[in-house]
Amino acid sequence: MTADGASPYQLRLFVAGNTIRSRRAIENLRALCAEHLPGQVSLEVVDIHQQPVLAERHQIVAAPTLVKVRPLPTRHVVGDLSQPERVLCALDLPTASPAQDQDA
């Protein structure tokens, strides 16, 4: 999976401006990636206020929205990602059990 050089997980996080909610989403996502997918994620953060055309192209309705671009299928997670188990579910990762969390 890592052979082609690209990260197996390509994620794009769309946020609307530099708001508390945006920052919280970014922080939550970074923490989650570091915990469950260390070194496997290529993350791109897009401010839709700056690049509105991307919002249209990627069917963004809500903000913040996390789009799992790869691996397919594409999935959207809306919200500030404060419920990690939902995010993991969307990323097709085994839902983290409390025990695993503690182990890590």
Next chain:
Amino acid sequence: MPPDVIAADTAPATLLKAPTGIDGFDNITLGGLPAGRPSLVCGAAGCGKTLFAMTFLVNGANRYGEPGVFMSFEERAEDLAANVASLGYDLDGLVADGKLAIDHVHVERSEIEESGEYDLEGLFVRLGFAADSIGAKRVVLDTIETLFSGFTDPMLLRAELRRLFGWIKERGLTAVITGERGEGQLTRQGLEEYVSDCVVLLDNRVADQITTRRLRVVKYRGSAHGTNEYPFLIDGDGISVLPVTSSGLNRPASSEVVSSGVPGLDAMLRSGGLYRGSSILLSGVAGTGKTTIASHFADAACRRGERCLFFVFEESAQEICRNAESVGLDLPGWVKAGLLRFEAARPSLYGLEMHLARMHRDLDRFQPDVVVMDPISAFRGPDTEVHATLLRMMDLLKSRGITGLFTSLRNDGALQEGGDQGLSSLMDAWIRLQDLEADGERNRTLYLIKARGMSHSNQVREYRITDAGVELIEPYVGPEGVLTGSARLSQAAREQAAMTRRHQEAQRRRRELARKRDALERRMQEMRAALEAEEDEANLLLTQDDVHEAVLADDRTAVASLRGAAE
């Protein structure tokens, strides 16, 4: 087309309106939708909400120089373009010209996971971006309630929608928001609570297996509007809404007279014909020649060089032409000349409203001077509706100064057997055709029940349908009323015989008199001859006496001279 111009200047100046360009809708809203505000268009599935919204945008872009954004939550841009291509809307062209932006918002519950707090800023950004990119003045959100199926938190959605509508107002965008009809309220999610400036309800009702679309302006804050349910039509030309009646009864009255096409009938009217722009009812039972007289009427119009639109509901155009040919009328020739046009459709093909709408459109296209509807009795439906429809048809014709001839199968002018919703009071002139059955035959007669504004004959006239057309026959009034057919002929024969008899009698008398005169004159001559004879006799005797006297005198003289000589 002309009526939608009048509306704008009657609107109050305080509220700016954005014309939709939808025929009739701008009339009933006195100018269109509230400019710079969101309006709600709601209705059940298949009501034409999307088409209404799209027409609003396309007209805005094409006619009013207002670019628009179509934000579709249901159909993809390609599907939208394909759906309205049949109406002649070239969405791709408009998009290419920068007059229209289409954004398909795809919301699929199964593809969306929720985790924590969010808002709909993405939607705002997209709408704002699309609007800015083309300088949009108009926006359509079709159907925004789809969001409720994509996200789980209705409270949040409501708050966001409220914010969205506020944002639209702030930006001064004229927006149409469509909503699916819900149970007990206008839309499923109660959008009418948020979009409260103007609410339009579309409806699609089936009665007697015939569908009629209706539109109602439920509310319009700050503006007067037509409150009725107006039928509307979706066809190849898009949406047209039909105002029920013209604004009032103030139309010009022409005193120009046009021929009915039947010379004898014209002669029954003092002015020699019917008023232009009037409505004429031609009623009669089956087989009285209603269509034939109507054909004459159409033919006469074409002869004058006028355009005639012939609505047929029970026959085909070809049948009418063939039948008219048998009375010497060349209707196909007029069709070829472009002066006559037939519009044939079964009454049951559409609902009444649809017929009206079709007629409306045909009138706009053909611009006729004369219209024939044959027969109006073919319309089926609740009396009040048929009545209202026909009233509007007549209104339509009158407001355009078109002379209308309506035929009706009923003798009494009622629409249906036993119905008292007669049309007669709406008509300016009423010609009644009837059958007279007597002496084992059937004869056709006609008379004028009324002709507003002109004196007319009160006679019941017999007419015949000949190779040369409809021919009125001189009235024949016998001792027992008007005589028709062979009764008229036999009465005429009887009278002819009597006249001959009278004539002969008179001649006989004349001869008798001559004879008497001859006899008397002869006697007078005889008497005169006798007198003369007697006179001759008397003269002779008198002459003899004179001679005798003279002789005696001579004798005496002679005697005297003799004596004197002797003495």
